[in-house]
Amino acid sequence: MLKIENLHAEVDGKAILKGLTLSLDAGEIHAIMGPNGAGKSTLAYVLGGRPGYEITGGSVTFQGKDLLGLAPHERAAAGLFLGFQYPVEIPGISNVQFLRTALNAQKKERGEAELSGGAFLKIAREQADGLGLDMDMMKRPVNVGFSGGEKKRNEMVQMGIIDPALAVLDETDSGLDIDALRIVGDGINRIMRKPDKAVLLITHYQRLLDYVRPDFVHVLADGRIVRSGGADLALELERDGYAGIAA
Amino acid sequence: MTDVRNREAHEAVEEASTYKYGFVSDIEQDFAPKGLSEDTVRFISAKKGEPEWMLDWRLKAYAKWLTMETPDWAKLQMAPIDYQDAYYYAAPKEKPKLGSLDEVDPEILRIYEKLGIPIAEQKLLAGVEGAEPPRRIAVDAVFDSVSVATTFRAELEKAGVIFRSISEAIREYPDMVKQWLGKVVPAHDNYFATLNSAVFSDGTFVYIPEGVRCPMELSTYFRINAANTGQFERTLIVADKGSYVSYLEGCTAPMRDENQLHAAVVELVVLDDAEIKYSTVQNWYPGDAEGKGGIYNFVTKRALCQGKNSKVSWTQVETGSAVTWKYPSCVLAGENSVGEFYSVAVTNNRQQADTGTKMIHLGKGSRSTIVAKGISAGRSDNTYRGLVRVGPTAENVRNFTQCDSLLLGDQCGAHTIPYIEIRNPTAQIEHEATTSKISDDQMFYAMSRGLHPETAVGLIVNGFAKEVLQQLPMEFAVEAQKLLGISLEGSVG
Numbered sequence: 093m094l095k096i097e098n099l100h101a102e103v104d105g106k107a108i109l110k111g112l113t114l115s116l117d118a119g120e121i122h123a124i125m126g127p128n129g130a131g132k133s134t135l136a137y138v139l140g141g142r143p144g145y146e147i148t149g150g151s152v153t154f155q156g157k158d159l160l161g162l163a164p165h166e167r168a169a170a171g172l173f174l175g176f177q178y179p180v181e182i183p184g185i186s187n188v189q190f191l192r193t194a195l196n197a198q199k200k201e202r203g204e205a206e207l208s209g210g211a212f213l214k215i216a217r218e219q220a221d222g223l224g225l226d227m228d229m230m231k232r233p234v235n236v237g238f239s240g241g242e243k244k245r246n247e248m249v250q251m252g253i254i255d256p257a258l259a260v261l262d263e264t265d266s267g268l269d270i271d272a273l274r275i276v277g278d279g280i281n282r283i284m285r286k287p288d289k290a291v292l293l294i295t296h297y298q299r300l301l302d303y304v305r306p307d308f309v310h311v312l313a314d315g316r317i318v319r320s321g322g323a324d325l326a327l328e329l330e331r332d333g334y335a336g337i338a339a
Numbered sequence: 340m341t342d343v344r345n346r347e348a349h350e351a352v353e354e355a356s357t358y359k360y361g362f363v364s365d366i367e368q369d370f371a372p373k374g375l376s377e378d379t380v381r382f383i384s385a386k387k388g389e390p391e392w393m394l395d396w397r398l399k400a401y402a403k404w405l406t407m408e409t410p411d412w413a414k415l416q417m418a419p420i421d422y423q424d425a426y427y428y429a430a431p432k433e434k435p436k437l438g439s440l441d442e443v444d445p446e447i448l449r450i451y452e453k454l455g456i457p458i459a460e461q462k463l464l465a466g467v468e469g470a471e472p473p474r475r476i477a478v479d480a481v482f483d484s485v486s487v488a489t490t491f492r493a494e495l496e497k498a499g500v501i502f503r504s505i506s507e508a509i510r511e512y513p514d515m516v517k518q519w520l521g522k523v524v525p526a527h528d529n530y531f532a533t534l535n536s537a538v539f540s541d542g543t544f545v546y547i548p549e550g551v552r553c554p555m556e557l558s559t560y561f562r563i564n565a566a567n568t569g570q571f572e573r574t575l576i577v578a579d580k581g582s583y584v585s586y587l588e589g590c591t592a593p594m595r596d597e598n599q600l601h602a603a604v605v606e607l608v609v610l611d612d613a614e615i616k617y618s619t620v621q622n623w624y625p626g627d628a629e630g631k632g633g634i635y636n637f638v639t640k641r642a643l644c645q646g647k648n649s650k651v652s653w654t655q656v657e658t659g660s661a662v663t664w665k666y667p668s669c670v671l672a673g674e675n676s677v678g679e680f681y682s683v684a685v686t687n688n689r690q691q692a693d694t695g696t697k698m699i700h701l702g703k704g705s706r707s708t709i710v711a712k713g714i715s716a717g718r719s720d721n722t723y724r725g726l727v728r729v730g731p732t733a734e735n736v737r738n739f740t741q742c743d744s745l746l747l748g749d750q751c752g753a754h755t756i757p758y759i760e761i762r763n764p765t766a767q768i769e770h771e772a773t774t775s776k777i778s779d780d781q782m783f784y785a786m787s788r789g790l791h792p793e794t795a796v797g798l799i800v801n802g803f804a805k806e807v808l809q810q811l812p813m814e815f816a817v818e819a820q821k822l823l824g825i826s827l828e829g830s831v832g
Contacts, residue, residue, distance in 0.1 A: 140787050143779065168789035180784035184802025191788070193798060198789035233802065250788065 093118045093155060093290045094258055100149035100315075101138045108134040110315030111150070116258070121284070121291040123301055123326060126312035127334040132294045133177060135312070136262035139292075140174035141167050155257065168194070169201035171257030173250075175264050179243040182234035187246065188216055190234045191253050198254065212253075219252035223279050240267035248279040259284050260292045265300035277303025298330035371428030377401060380537050383428045387506045387541075390513060400526040400536035407530045413693040414722045414754060417662050420600055420635065427538045427571070495555070499548040500584075502557055505573050508544035515546060519577055523606035523643045523670070531602040531637035531664070535571045539604070542573035547582035547613070556812055558587040572603040578613035580646060585616040587815055599624075601660075602637045611646030611673070616654070618811050620819050623659035628717075628829065630689025633661025640667035644676035644702070652679040653696065654810040656819040658826035661690060666724065668697035671705035678707040681807040683819075685800075685826045686719030686751070695725035695756075700736040700766070709740040712804045714823075715751035716830035722754040731762040738767070744774040745803050747796065747830050797824030 094116040101109040108131045116122050126132055138145050139152065141164035152159040157170060182190060196206040207215075220230050223245045235243050244264055251259055261280070265273055281304055284291045293306060301309075301323065309325040310317045313334065319325070371382045380401050384394040409419070495502050501512060509516050526536040547553050578584055588605075601623070607615050617640075626633025636659075642651035653667040669678030680696035698707035707727065715721040721744065729736045744753035755772050777799050785795035800823050801808065808816050 140783070142783050142787075163792075164783060164786035165789050165791050165795075168787055174787045176784065176787075180778075180780045182781055182785065182799060182802055184805035185798050190785070190798065193794065194785070194788035194790050197791060197794060201789070254788070 094159075094292070095153040096150070097152075098150040099135075099138070099152060100147070101134060102146050102148055103134065103144060107148070108315055109138065112312070112316055113150075114310065114317055116290045116292060118257075118290055119287045120307045121293060121304060122308045122310060123293045123295060123306035124310050124312050124317075125295060125298075125326060125329055125334075128296075130312045131315045132312055133262055136174060136177075136260050136294055139167075139172065139260050140164055165197065166201065168254070168256075169198040173254055173256035173259045175247045175251060175259060175261035177263040177266060179235050179238075179247055181236045181238075183236050185234055186232060187230045187234050187249075188213070191216065191250060195254055215253055216249075219249045222252060222282060223249050224275050225249055241269060241272040244268055244276060245272065245279075248276055248283070252279065252283045255283070257288065258290050258292070260294070262294045263296065264293070265295055265297065273300060274303055276300075280304045298326045301326045370426050373426055374423040375425070375427060375538065379427050383538055383540060386428060387509070389506070389509055392513075392517065393509055396521070396526065397537050400533050401538075403527045404530070404533040404537055407533060409530055413664055413724070414720060414756075415662055415664065415691050415693050417635065417691070422534075422600075425600060428540050495553070498551055498554050500551060500553050501544065501546040503544045505539070505542040505544045505575065508575075512544070512546070515577070516544065516575065519575055519606070519608055520573075521606075523608060523641050524604050524639050529639060532604050532639040535573060535602045535604045535639070539571040539573035542575070542603075544574075545576040545584065545586065547576075547578045547584045549579040550581045551579075552582065553584040556585045556587055558589070570599070570601045570603070572601075572605075574603070574605040575608075576606070576615055576617075577608045578610060578615050578649075580611045580613060582610075582613045583615075585618070585812060587618050587620075587812060589620045589622075589815070589818070599633075600635045600637070603639070605638070605640040605667075607640075607642035607651055609642060609644045609646060609649035609651055609673075609676075612648045613646060614650040614652075615642065616652045617642075617667070618815055619653075619655040619657075620811075620815055620822065621655065621657045621659050621663075622822055622826075624661075625659050625688065625690050625826070626661040628688045630661065633690070634659065635662045636660035636665065637662075638665040638667075640665065641697075642667075642669045642678070644669055644671045644673050644678060644705075646676070647674040647702070648676065649673045650677040650679075652681070652810070654679075654681040654807065655683070655694075656804075656807070656811070656815075656822065657682070657684040657692060657694060658822045660692075663690075663692040663694050665694045666696055668699065668726075669707065670699045670701065671707065672701045673705070674702045675704040675706075676702050677705070680707075680709045680711070680725075681810045682711045682723075683714065683804040683807045683823070684712070684721055684723075685714045685823060686716065686721045687827055687830050688717040688719060690717075690719040692720070693722040693724055695723045697726040698728070698738060700727075700729045700733045700738070703732070703734045704736070705733060706737045707739075709738070709742075710806055711740075711742045712807055713742070713744045713753050713755075714747070714800055714803065714827070715744065715753045716747035716827050718750045720752040720754070722752075722756060724756045724758075726758040726760070727768060728758075728760040729763050729766040729768075733763050734765045736763065736766040736768075738769065740768075740770045742770075742772040743803070744772075745800065746774065746776045747827065793824065793828060796827055796830065800824070800827060 096114040099112040192212045311319040380397050524532050623634035671678050678698050684692045686692045711723045713721040723742045727738045742755045
């Protein structure tokens with residue numbers, strides 16, 4: 093589904109990704125772990141197409157398409173969802189309006205029929221329920237006045253509504269208390285643990301992986317994948333730290 | 340003028356144009372001679388079949404105007420206007436007065452359709468029988484300078500509401516017009532208002548009798564449709580004691596290369612316990628991306644809240660015009676009278692807007708609220724200029740002012756110039772101002788959810804302007820939301 097080959101990227105002239113290679117198939121959940129400054133968030137932003145991140149080498153293919161040739165909104169329409177570490181506030185626009193506009197824009201781009209207001213609200217309500225968010229919150233402006241945990245849950249509600257083929261989740265677990273962590277973990281499993289979907293889970297800690305069991309764990313250090321393994325690798329990292337691996 | 344109107348060419352221009360409403364229709368015009376002189380004033384007055392007193396009023400205004408100078412205090416840069424190089428009167432060819440909307444020229448109806456006038460109103464204009472529109476609005480359509488058709492007149496009259504073109508009102512209700520015309524905006528008020536007083540071609544007169552809640556929203560669509568025709572509208576609304584009316588004014592204009600002058604005057608009079616809600620969506624041709632063409636919009640709008648507990652609420656969405664000079668104001672003379680001003684002003688490319696309000700507190704306990712949202716993009720300049728004045732005998736006045744500016748890009752300007760003059764120590768005045776930019780974070784977040792950059796800007800801007808947009812009647816709010824997006828096209832990317 094996603095094939096990253098020898099990817100090099102820099103920000104403000106500073107090389108961050110230095111030959112990253114990674115491949116995800118449908119039905120798989122991959123976790124990327126690594127120390128601060130390893131390039132984890134950069135990887136997420138590069139995949140999402142954030143301006144300011146310059147690709148200096150390598151390629152990324154998503155479902156057979158050259159991902160790097162697409163604008164961010166085209167990547168979304170192609171089935172890529174980026175879960176933000178710091179979800180952004182948009183005052184004055186309700187979550188419902190924002191998401192319905194976004195979802196229908198994606199559908200339009202794909203040549204699919206747009207959803208009516210009623211049909212959309214039904215989906216939104218299901219997804220909000222699934223993440224334990226009150227529907228009233230969905231009617232409030234995007235992320236405005238939301239707590240850190242609510243913002244992360246809202247990201248998952250968005251993911252559920254958009255129903256992407258691939259989710260790249262950037263530290264979705266940061267800022268979550270233990271209950272919220274479980275709710276978010278359950279959400280990821282429910283929405284994305286499917287044969288035709290894949291997840292790239294970027295995280296510092298093992299704890300989210302207690303809820304979302306990855307098929308593969310990769311260690312990202314200094315812009316490269318330095319080690320890959322199964323779910324057990326995360327436990328090992330939790331115990332021993334990154335020091336030995338990154339060195 | 341008329342011989343250059345080639346339908347195909349215009350349609351091609353329209354197709355090619357990024358200005359959705361830039362088109363010209365080919366209704367035959369009846370022009371006043373070019374230029375401005377006493378004869379022009381007489382021509383207009385004669386064309387309207389006006390009584391002697393009206394002509395005198397105009398001529399006095401004209402004489403005064405000759406002695407006045409163009410105001411230069413606004414933050415606007417523009418070439419001097421050649422007042423002799425414009426037409427001051429253009430009317431669709433004389434026709435017998437229409438008994439029903441079916442008789443309206445199909446060409447005019449076609450233009451309304453192109454303008455995207457709300458379906459409900461289109462039905463009304465098309466004279467659809469039986470189908471009750473979702474909300475009822477009476478339309479007084481000002482096509483260039485003359486009201487073409489007025490709907491629902493009979494029902495309004497049953498309620499005692501007078502809804503007329505001002506020319507008709509001058510003929511049919513001369514005493515009432517005489518009593519109020521120029522009382523809120525005197526003929527000598529300012530350069531542009533005085534010009535309007537001399538040459539106003541048409542406009543609207545509304546009278547809501549005592550205790551009457553106007554049974555429908557009143558709406559006037561302004562269109563500037565002839566090359567080089569200045570549009571000088573005059574609107575006068577009188578709300579008698581305890582009455583209420585909501586009035587909608589919407590404007591779009593065809594594309595032109597030469598700058599066109601527009602100098603309207605709107606006067607509102609509100610007596611005891613009465614309320615007028617006046618909503619405007621202004622979408623005149625803003626000029627092209629290089630600043631060529633576009634409407635010069637110099638408007639004097641003022642309300643006199645004369646009665647106790649009287650209230651006026653101005654809501655405006657200003658997206659068009661090359662130059663906007665406009666300060667809808669409230670003279671809060673009545674005890675406990677209320678003035679509100681809600682404004683969104685969008686400038687893109689080379690547009691310039693200097694707009695705001697004046698709240699003149701004279702009555703005890705009078706209150707005012709000002710919410711102004713300026714959105715600047717391209718190389719435009721957007722200025723909020725507002726005055727809050729409290730007179731010495733006005734006890735316990737309250738004002739709240741909020742001015743927010745949103746910048747798109749780094750070549751535009753946003754300016755907030757508040758004037759606060761307080762002559763009574765009991766006044767409570769609050770002023771808040773913010774300036775922000777659409778952040779890269781917001782743009783990327785919205786795009787990563789599948790939104791095209793221009794849709795994303797539209798959404799973010801609509802969110803920014805929400806407090807104002809929600810003051811608009813529903814149909815207008817929808818139209819205004821679309822307009823904000825359209826106006827900012829090309830400002831990202």
